[in-house]
Amino acid sequence: MGVVGRFGPAGAVSSPWLWFASRAGGVVALILLTSVVVLGAVTAADRPLPTASAGWVAGLHRYLTVGLAVLLVVHIGAAVIDTYVDLAWRSIFLPLTAGYRRTWVAVGTVALDAVLIVGITSWLRPRLSHRVWRSLHWASYAAAAAAVVHALTMASADQPGFRAITIACGAAMVTAVVWRVCSRSPDRRRRAAAAAGEWA
Ligand code: HEM
Numbered sequence: 001m002g003v004v005g006r007f008g009p010a011g012a013v014s015s016p017w018l019w020f021a022s023r024a025g026g027v028v029a030l031i032l033l034t035s036v037v038v039l040g041a042v043t044a045a046d047r048p049l050p051t052a053s054a055g056w057v058a059g060l061h062r063y064l065t066v067g068l069a070v071l072l073v074v075h076i077g078a079a080v081i082d083t084y085v086d087l088a089w090r091s092i093f094l095p096l097t098a099g100y101r102r103t104w105v106a107v108g109t110v111a112l113d114a115v116l117i118v119g120i121t122s123w124l125r126p127r128l129s130h131r132v133w134r135s136l137h138w139a140s141y142a143a144a145a146a147a148v149v150h151a152l153t154m155a156s157a158d159q160p161g162f163r164a165i166t167i168a169c170g171a172a173m174v175t176a177v178v179w180r181v182c183s184r185s186p187d188r189r190r191r192a193a194a195a196a197g198e199w200a
Contacts, residue, residue, distance in 0.1 A: 018082035023156070025075030027165060030151050032068040033115070034169040036061055037144045040137075041176035045183035065119060072112065101154065108150035114143035144173045 039061040043054065080087045086099030093113060095106035121128060121136045148170040155162055 012083040014082055014084040018078045019084070019156075022075050022078035022082065023162075025071050025078060026151065026154075027162060029068055029071035029075050030147055030166065030169050032064050032071055033144060033147055034172050036064050036068060037140055037173050038176040039064070040140060041180040045180050062122075065122075068115070069119065072115070076112070104150060104153040107146050108154065111143045111146035111150055114139040114146065118143065141173075141177060144177075148173070 039057050043058050043061060076092055079085060080089060080092065087105065088097060088099070091098040091105060091109065093109065095109045095113075096102055098105040098109075117136055117139045121133055125133050148166060151166040151169075152163070155166070
């Protein structure tokens with residue numbers, strides 16, 4: 001397979017560039033997901049941040065989520081377009097439907113579905129009760145765990161640097177969860193500042 005790619009007679013498309021794009025997109029998406037989860041935990045915990053910093057942290061949390069969406073489109077889109085691996089479009093959202101490494105791709109699909117639940121319900125937050133929004137927001141921790149397992153199991157080259165990034169992301173998210181769980185009731189002023197933030 002050459003670097004310029006291969007376009008087969010039945011519409012098959014395969015190129016190392018798609019593979020590079022998918023891998024790079026996946027790694028950056030994992031770093032962004034980690035940043036979003038850590039910032040979310042900082043926003044929700046009761047540590048004494050000044051109100052201005054809380055608004056800044058909450059804003060960064062939202063903007064990085066938009067970046068995460070873009071990188072996930074690159075990562076998953078490149079993987080599905082590349083016919084070198086057997087992935088149907090439905091495998092993006094439906095677990096256990098991929099022809100390629102079914103189980104570990106399914107774990108990535110679960111991570112994506114959880115990210116979508118959290119993203120869509122946050123966008124609809126003004127129309128949802130706080131209790132519903134908050135319950136569904138816990139899915140971010142499921143997304144974090146699934147994304148780390150998917151990244152560890154799907155890494156297609158034995159590169160210690162990439163594995164170290166994945167382990168560091170997992171460690172950062174575990175620390176954030178412990179921080180969040182160990183915090184008492186959240187600071188109402190900071191929560192109000194975070195809730196007042198707009199998406200766009
Ligand atoms: C939150 C969601 C996801 C994240 C954060 C994520 C992240 C990653 C990461 C970090 C890797 C390892 C890259 C490497 O070191 O080589 C990877 C590999 C891979 N992922 Fe995902 N992924 C997600 C969802 C998905 C979904 C939904 C699919 C397909 C339906 C998918 C398909 C793949 C494939 C095929 C690989 C192997 C790439 C290759 O080596 O060619 N991922 N992913």
